[in-house]
Amino acid sequence: MNVMCRYKNLSQLKKNVLSGIILAIFGTILMLAGYPVYLHFVGVELFGLWATVSIVLTLSQFSDLGINDAIIKYTAEEYGRENKEGITEYIVASAYVLVIPSLVIIALLFLFNSRIVAYLELKEEVQSKALRLIPSMGILTVLIFAVNIVKGALMGIGRVDISNYIFLCGRFLQITAAVILMTIGFGVWALFYGSLVSYIFLFVVYSCILVIKYKIKLFGIFSSCREKMKNLITFGGTLFSARILSMVIVPVNKVFITKYIGLSGVTYYDIALRGAMQLRSLFEIGLKAIMPKVSEIRERFENAQQRISQIHAKGIKLILAGGLPLFLLVFILCPFLLKLWLGNNFNAEIVIALRYLLFAWFIDLIGIPSFYILMGAGRVKINFFSKAIRFVIHIPLLVIIANVVKEYSLSHIVLIETIALAVPVIYLLYNYTLCVKKREIE
Secondary structure (H helix, E strand, O other): OHHHHHHHHHHHHHHHHHHHHHHHHHHHHHHHHHHHHHHHHHHHHHHHHHHHHOHHHHHHHHOOOOHHHHHHHHHHHHHHOOOHHHHHHHHHHHHHHHHHHHHHHHHHHHHOHHHHHHHHOOOHHHHHHHHHHHHHHHHHHHHHHHHHHHHHHHHHOOOHHHHHHHHHHHHHHHHHHHHHHHHOOOOOHHHHHHHHHHHHHHHHHHHHHHHHHOOOOOOOOOOOHHHHHHHHHHHHHHHHHHHHHHHOHHHHHHHHHHHHOOHHHHHHHHHHHHHHHHHHHHHHHHHOOHHHHHHHHHHHOOOOHHHHHHHHHHHHHHHHHHHHHHHHHHHHHHHHHHHHHHHHHOOHHHHHHHHHHHHHHHHHHHOHHHHHHHHHOOOHHHHHHHHHHHHHHHHHHHHHHHHHOOOOOHHHHHHHHHHHHHHHHHHHHHHHHHHHHOOOOO
8 A cells, every 4th residue: 555655646746747837938938038028018017017016926926924835834734634524624725824914015005005006106108007007916926825826726736837837827827818908008007907807717626626527525524624724833833934035125125126237127126037037947846746745645644754855865866967068958958048039129138137146046946845844744934044144145235335326237136146046055955964864754
């Protein structure tokens, strides 16, 4: 029984990793197809406005109190115990926990809308659009919370592959809807409505799969919900703190670029960052399946450390054998590829930024297997400190250079990001090795 279960687990893990790679490949294709169209219809300035305003969506990813990753972990544990009612309890508990941050974000966007626009010192012709766009992002934030709950539950039961394929369909729908709306004159609002349609689609499909295929209820009142909420907040709280330190960096970068360089600089940074991270996601999305699998293995097997160590070794091998050649190839060819992709919108600053970020995010990728194994094993404090190290390096350097250098450029931003990403990887690898020696991941 255990042998058959082991092969089944390994087979499903491979499917999950493969689905992540497929998602990242097609996600990259969709991104490559979308950017030139967006820039053609809305222009560099207005797309820069969307990139700046969508900071709200970035903020929503860490204002979920870490519930997204917590529900994956606890759902995987309940699934390992074959307890479907426990999964439902965690879904309901997650919804209860996320009510407060949803209301807070919506209130803040309405109350401080005009102050945000004033601080960014936007050109007069785009201020009115920003004043209407910013409060509307609250709707997308609530939808993101809802999608992450049902998506996390599906990933927790081991179907990261299904989750990834549905998410890919959502991305395709988002871009298709946005392009159609742009062609009929919606302008920058087409990007908002495209996102809205996509998140509604994702929530409905994820929910239907959980209910129909896996017979998991999404709603109910349980006496143990308070206990489940406590578990989610305890585990998620540490991740939430780490995510704040980590994800605040990109919004801060965009604010600095908007203030000291201009909206065109935001567009160039956004293109370079998304390009590097999309390449990284070819591997990271699949490797995320490690986290629920580690949680499930620890529940099902005694002496789980050997299996977990094998997963780590395979993750590193995948990154070095597949990732390194690909990153090097893009590093060399990026001037040609960017000119071919962006056409008249090409700018040499994008090449410099992309090369820095390719190096930075490949180094970060090496730490991903350790990161997700430690998370699945409940060693979230180590992950928190890795994010804290990045924050402590990045933000002070950003402020210092902004006050020392007279000509603030995009190169300064990406150089700082490169330095700040390298050090935490060393910290993660060291602590993973230490935990293995002490047998703390079983």
